[in-house]
Amino acid sequence: MSVQMKQQLLRNELIKFFYYDNRLTLAELSRRSHKSLPLVTSTVNGLIEDGYIQDNGLAASTGGRRASSFQLNADKQRYIVAVAVDQMVTQVVIYDLMNNVKVGLQKKELVLHDNPALTETFIDFLKDYISGSGIPPSQILGIGIGMPGFVSAIKGVNHTFFKLGGSITLKDHLSKELGLPVFIDNDSSLIALAELKFGAGKDLKDVLVVNIGWGIGLGMIVNGGLFRGHSGYAGEFSHIPLSQSNKMCSCGKRGCLEVDSSLVFMIERAKAEMDSGASSSMEQVYKTTGKLPADLFLNAAKSGDPLAVSVLSDAAFLVGKGISTLIHIMNPMLIVLSGRGAVAGKILMAPIQQAINEFCIPWLAEQTEIQVSTVATNAELLGAATLVIENCDFN
Amino acid sequence: MSVQMKQQLLRNELIKFFYYDNRLTLAELSRRSHKSLPLVTSTVNGLIEDGYIQDNGLAASTGGRRASSFQLNADKQRYIVAVAVDQMVTQVVIYDLMNNVKVGLQKKELVLHDNPALTETFIDFLKDYISGSGIPPSQILGIGIGMPGFVSAIKGVNHTFFKLGGSITLKDHLSKELGLPVFIDNDSSLIALAELKFGAGKDLKDVLVVNIGWGIGLGMIVNGGLFRGHSGYAGEFSHIPLSQSNKMCSCGKRGCLEVDSSLVFMIERAKAEMDSGASSSMEQVYKTTGKLPADLFLNAAKSGDPLAVSVLSDAAFLVGKGISTLIHIMNPMLIVLSGRGAVAGKILMAPIQQAINEFCIPWLAEQTEIQVSTVATNAELLGAATLVIENCDFN
DNA sequence: TAAAACTTTATAATTTTTTTAAAAAGATTT
DNA sequence: AAATCTTTTTAAAAAAATTATAAAGTTTTA
Missing domain, CATH: 3.30.420.40 (ATPase, nucleotide binding domain)
Incomplete structure (x- = not known):
């Protein structure tokens, strides 16, 4: 793996840590990333220069010199579209990187069984919602979707619902139609992810x-x-x-x-x-x-x-x-x-x-x-957002 | 972690690779250990100097320059005592690092249920076998034991059989009595380990x-x-x-x-x-x-x-x-x-x-x-040997 | 069949990263 | 209030990973 790739990977990883816990010190980042302090320090300095994170003053003392703490920079905003599909209703919401709701939750009745127009209706619903939000696509990191059925997140396919004719995967099809990176997963996996990260x-x-x-x-x-x-x-x-x-x-x-x-x-x-x-x-x-x-x-x-x-x-x-x-x-x-x-x-x-x-x-x-x-009531949406965070690139 | 510890860890890891697959090239070792070629090369040179491994001539070509291959040095022998306990019979054998039987299999009827003298009899049996083998303890890397029951390999305890009175764990007790490192695990886990490594x-x-x-x-x-x-x-x-x-x-x-x-x-x-x-x-x-x-x-x-x-x-x-x-x-x-x-x-x-x-x-x-x-017939013994290899120190 | 092109391994040079050490800043104890 | 202990931060040294280059085979092709 090339040096630049490794550096980008560490940048991504550090931003993820800030997503899950907003205030962190250099020592804590070093512990979590299993990287040395000098390296983490210089990477964080780079992220500050690029506007991703900012200094947040001194952290509480733990018995010695107080450490500087850092957090995501609210000015450099990026957003995540989180979608939770169930047998009857589909919900969508847009979060920012602090997990605040940026654009309010919208629901749509969408029955999965015996619905030939399902995929098309689904895409139209999301298109309208995203364009109606007024957020430029360049600021959206991706769309995370949780859905029932036999879903393989890695392959990007669902063997139960949203079946497509050709050889294109559901993930790729949605991504092409919506013009944004799309990540799909089984609803239960996303709920587990939400419980793991926030619950x-x-x-x-x-x-x-x-x-x-x-x-x-x-x-x-x-x-x-x-x-x-x-x-x-x-x-x-x-x-x-x-x-x-x-x-x-x-x-x-x-x-x-x-x-x-x-x-x-x-x-x-x-x-x-x-x-x-x-x-x-x-x-x-x-x-x-x-x-x-x-x-x-x-x-x-x-x-x-x-x-x-x-x-x-x-x-x-x-x-x-x-x-x-x-x-x-x-x-x-x-x-x-x-x-x-x-x-x-x-x-x-x-x-x-x-x-x-x-x-x-x-x-x-x-x-x-x-x-x-x-966190049960919005676990699937939180998990869908996490899915995007885990898989997208910050650059 | 200190530098010396990391280097010892890599040495252990490389020896393990040779235990599972006897002939390996530098490139293969680098791939498996996720370490760079220069580092692996110098570590292997160290192992050769210490007599653990030896050059084994050129490996078969894979389409370019042929690589030198290495293998364990048969002269620098180390042995492993493998024990398989079941409800009725206990088996023991001594392997060398190439998994050849060094000292023949010995069986002893040893009923686990309602047997107050179990632990004592078990220890005596192993003591006799090991001293009878004529192998000096310094050449024995450890004793691996598979046994039925609720066993925690990490804690070194068995909640079903071989119960001891005091606060000492079974693993520590056996180790003290036998004067060698002892590792215990559930029989099924060891069989799985054998299937994973050799089956x-x-x-x-x-x-x-x-x-x-x-x-x-x-x-x-x-x-x-x-x-x-x-x-x-x-x-x-x-x-x-x-x-x-x-x-x-x-x-x-x-x-x-x-x-x-x-x-x-x-x-x-x-x-x-x-x-x-x-x-x-x-x-x-x-x-x-x-x-x-x-x-x-x-x-x-x-x-x-x-x-x-x-x-x-x-x-x-x-x-x-x-x-x-x-x-x-x-x-x-x-x-x-x-x-x-x-x-x-x-x-x-x-x-x-x-x-x-x-x-x-x-x-x-x-x-x-x-x-x-x-490999079913001797899977548990193989697994017991593997348990030792995975946990012992080569030095 | 021999030269050219391609693969792969081995070694050397460079860069990156980690480790170790030392200094700085704050908390705690005497 | 000075001394001791903790922890963070910065700096210097050591280790390891990349990258580049050379060497040694294989395969292709003229």
Whole structure:
């Protein structure tokens, strides 16, 4: 590798450190980058000359001479477009390098299943949003997109949705159409990335993040980094054979975890129970509209509605059985419950803990902590932004 | 880190490369160590001066000037004591740095369960073997020991067997008693290490090794290295909740994979079938001695005995269901069937493949290859030797 | 078949980076 | 308040990586 390339790589790396922790000292940067202090010092001086970062006065003392601290320069702005796609709705927001919202969140109903115009609609939506934002493309570092399905971030393809005819990858197609660097990844991987960088998993090495949403996803942090498996599809937690039920799963098999524990299943079951006469605070909306939105269901559970709580608990118990398997195989330090289902976190914890008590070797279960995410509501968007930061070039 | 330490580290690293592949060129060493050619050249010259390695003439041409190749110097010998402990028998052998057997394999019956004199007997056995070998301790690099149970290689403890009273770790205790560096690890981890360095997993990055023995173990290769989990106990495959049966497992739970698929179970079942009148080539030994040794059972299966094959197939199907879970979660490049049960490899493959067809998403299953180990019979001993090589100091 | 063109290895010269040492600045103790 | 201890910063020396060049084979081509 040439000298210039290595220097550019270090510049990128240092800027990333400032993205994750805004104020840092030279000593801290040297520790994190595993580079010597003189080298880090001169690289930082270069970044200051180019306007990327600025001096931020002396840091608090740690028992000796106080160190100068540095931070990103607010004047030299760069922006990130973060996109979170789910089965029903697509969300987009523009962040700055301090993770502040620069252009407000916009949502669009966009059903993924059986939608021939999907890719085209998706591109138009993003085009409009970005051009409407008024930010010049030269200031946008890239577009990060999280989406469900079998996604390989490395190859830039999705084998489930947004299928294209030709030989071009989804990533390249979007990049060409939108005129900006595009990075795609599986929704659960991005949520795990957000938890790793900003949430409960910060600075930890072996963390599993369970994404409770329309399916049950899994993002894996191994040795301090996202683990993707040899061909990029690790973490297909949804379809491990666990359930005793004989129901057919969308994947064509029986006994998948997802069949009896996803949000789709929970809502169907809540509807069925109401149809057969169960009373609930969700009744009115369901009876008048015929629909039962996920948010309504989750909020009902949160506020103690007995039907919603019971449905959620049963599903969570099965997730807990799956988590028991994960604990045995991976021996993680921490398991984070995240995704939109995590808003009902407290209700999930009890049945999950109960399943762990039943299915885990107690001694092993003690080695793993279970936590509910604190950044769940915008974890996927944060993760999408992180994906851009990790892969773009600052120059 | 000081300069001398770094240089010693590089020397160790280079010697290790020669241990795994005996003839290497300077360019190859530079590539593998990620160090520059001049540095590698001068380090190799130092190793030649100290007698560790020697020039081995020109390597075959690769299209340009032929490179000099080097290899370990047979005169400067160092030896490794490799120990493989299983539930019934303990084996020990001494290898040289070319993995040749220097002192022949010795076996001793040593039952782990309910054996208060275990540790003492074990130490005496090794003491006798080593002193009987006539090799001076100064030439022994260390003792590598693979054993069943919840073992943490890093902490040097076993929570299941060889329990000691005081606060000293098993590793330190053995090291003190035997007067040599001792390294311990879980049997399945060592088998995986052997497969990674010498077997089917050579040079691969994401490989899972299933150890079919008295239990069902799992050794995990992640990103090209042994994965141990955050506290050292990853790969507890035996006790994931999978089986429909209601039998109580030794761990106190129900539904563990191990209950219906380990060698212990298989032999018990074969006995029961013969008791209730099933005919088999194993009958004679069983009827006369009342015992059914594992080797007899496995060989019967290998030579097509219908009872043994049927018992083995049923167990293998369940292992296959467990493997399906692993494929979904880890997306490995390769799964190796190893351990003593792997001698019946061909018979195992069919039911395992069938289970994968039934429980895996086909598209995902295609990404993973399943192979039977070719080094299974002495994989654990090889792994134990590798453990020493990876952790000892050459000086 | 022999010269030219191409590959690869080995060594030397230069540049970069790290290590070590020393100085400066601040906190803590006596 | 002086002395001691910590930590950061700067400077000098040593180590290692690049880059360039030479040497030794292979392959191509006229």
